[in-house]
Amino acid sequence: MSDFILSVKGLGKGFYLHDRAKHIPAAVGISFDLRAGELAALVGPSGAGKSSLLKAIYRSYVPSEGVVNYTTAAGDVVDLAHAPETQITALRRSEIGFVTQFLHCLPRLTTLDVVARPLLQQGVARAEAHEVAAEMLDALAIPKQLWDATPATFSGGERQRVNIARSFAQGGRLMLLDEPTASLDPLSREKVCAMIERAKAQGTAMVAIFHDMEIVERLADQKITVTRKAFAEAAE
Amino acid sequence: MTPILNVEHLTRIHGKGCDRCLTSTGPEHDTNICPHCGSVVAVADASFQLHRGEVLGIMGESGSGKSSLVKMLYFDDQPTSGRATYDLDGQSHDLFSLNEAQQRRLRDTAMGMVYQNPSLGLNFDISAGGNIAERLLMSDELRYGVIREKARALLARTEVPPARMDELPRNFSGGMQQRVQIARALSTGAPLLFLDEVTTGLDLSVQARILDLIMELQEESGVSMLVVTHDLGVVRHLTTRTIVMKYGRIIESGLTDQILEDPQAAYTQQLVSSAL
Ligand SMILES: Nc1ncnc2c1ncn2[C@@H]1O[C@H](COP(=O)(O)OP(=O)(O)O)[C@@H](O)[C@H]1O
Ligand SMILES: [Mg+2]
Ligand SMILES: [Zn+2]
16 A cells, blocks of 8 residues: 555646637646645646646546545545545545635634534534634634624635634645635734644645745645646647 | 435426437437427436435526426426435335325425425415424324424524414515425425425525525434525535536536536536626
C-alpha cells in the first residue's frame, strides 16, 4: 500500500459547450502525489484552469481525463474521478473538504451552528461540535458577539472567515482550498495561514490555490504548474 | 447498502399506445406525443435509485414527466410498464405487484407526499389538526389524547401557530397550507417523502423559509426524499444528487453541484445557463 493520501495522474479538465459547438481546451494533465500533512499549490496564470482542476478533484466538475486516487481513512484506494456519486457524497461528508469564497448558509442558523453543522451531520455531539466551532471562530478572530447572529448579515470578509472556520472545524484528511486568503485583511490572512499550518501539522493533506506567491512559498511543499493546452501549444 | 427505492424501466403512456411510441418520442424527436398513435409518453424507461437518507432532485421543465413519475411511486397513477421496489425495514416491497389494499396501507403508513396544490394533500373541510389526526388514524393510532398531542407538536414543529390548529386550512395562506401539508406528510414518521413543486407559486421569502424548514426536518429525521421541481434554486438548496428529465426521459444525472456547475447534456447546459 502506498503512503500517499492523494495520487493524481494526468488529470485534465476541459469543457464542451453544446450551444456554441465549442471545445474549451483542457488544462494540461497534471500529476502529483501528496502525503499526510503536505500541501500542493496549483500555480499558473489566471485562466489556466487551476480552479477547474481543483473542482475536478472534488467532482464538482467531471474530470475529462486522468486518475485521482484517494486513500480513504479505512485504507481503500478510490479513484475520485470515477467513483460513484454516493461514495463521493459520503467522502465529502466525512473526509474531503472544499473551501470556496462563498458561503451558502441557512439564514436561520447562528454562526456557531453554521460552523458546527458539518460536525453535527457527522454525528458529533452538540456540545463537542460547539466547542470545536468556538475554537475555530476564536482562532479566526470572529468577535464573540457575532456568534449568535446569522452570517447572512455579515460583511464579505467575515463570511469568508466563517466559511473557513467551518471547513477547518470539519477538518478531514484532504482539504481543497480555492484562494482562501483572497480579499482578506493582512491580520485575517495571517490567521488563516496559521490555521492551515496547524491543520498540516495535524496531518491534513491539502491542494490549494493562492494568488499570493509569498503564501505559496511559505505553505507549499510542492508547486504544480498549471497551463492550458492552447497556451502550452502556443508557447512551443 | 441497498437503496430505499429502486426504480427500473418505469414507463407511463397515456392513450392506447403502439409499438413505436418509445422509438418515436423523446428529446431527439422534440416531442412526447407519438406521431403514429397520438399517445402521450409521460415517462419512458426511467431507472434510478434513491439511497437511504438521500435527498434526490428531479429537475426539468413543465411537462417533462416529473410529476407523472412520482405519482406512480405514490400510487396516484399506474405505470404502463416497469418496476419499483421499496425497501422498508429490510423487507423489499415490489410496489406494482401489491394489491390495492396493500398499496393503500403502504402509502398511509410508510410514504408521505406534499403536493404543489394543497387541496390535493389536505382535506379542506376539516381543521388543520384534524388533517393530521386523519392520517394518524389511518396508521392505526386510535387514542384521542395521543393524536391531539402529536398533531399539536407536529404543527408547532412546522411553525403553524397552535391557536390555528382548529381552523380550516382553506382559510390559511399558501405558505401555511404547505406547512400543514408537510406536518401531515411527516406525521407517521414515514422514511420516504415525495415533494412535488412544494414552493412553486409562493412568495420568495415564504419559499426560502419553507425550504429551510424542509432541510431542518430532513436533517433531524434522516428521511429519504424525492424532490420534484423546475426550480434550480430548490435543487441547489435541498438536494445532493439530481436527475434531469426531458420529454419523459432521464437525460442526465449527477451530484447536484456538478449538474449545476458542469452540466454535460446540451439540454441541461441550456437550462442552467438560462437560469443564471
Ligand atoms: N392523465 C393524463 N392524460 C394525458 N396526458 C397526461 C396525463 N397526465 C400527464 N400527461 C402528460 O404527460 C406529460 C408529463 O406530465 P407531468 O408528469 O405532469 O410533467 P411535469 O410534472 O414534469 O410538469 C405531459 O405531456 C402531460 O401533458
Ligand atoms: Mg409537475
Ligand atoms: Zn404510438
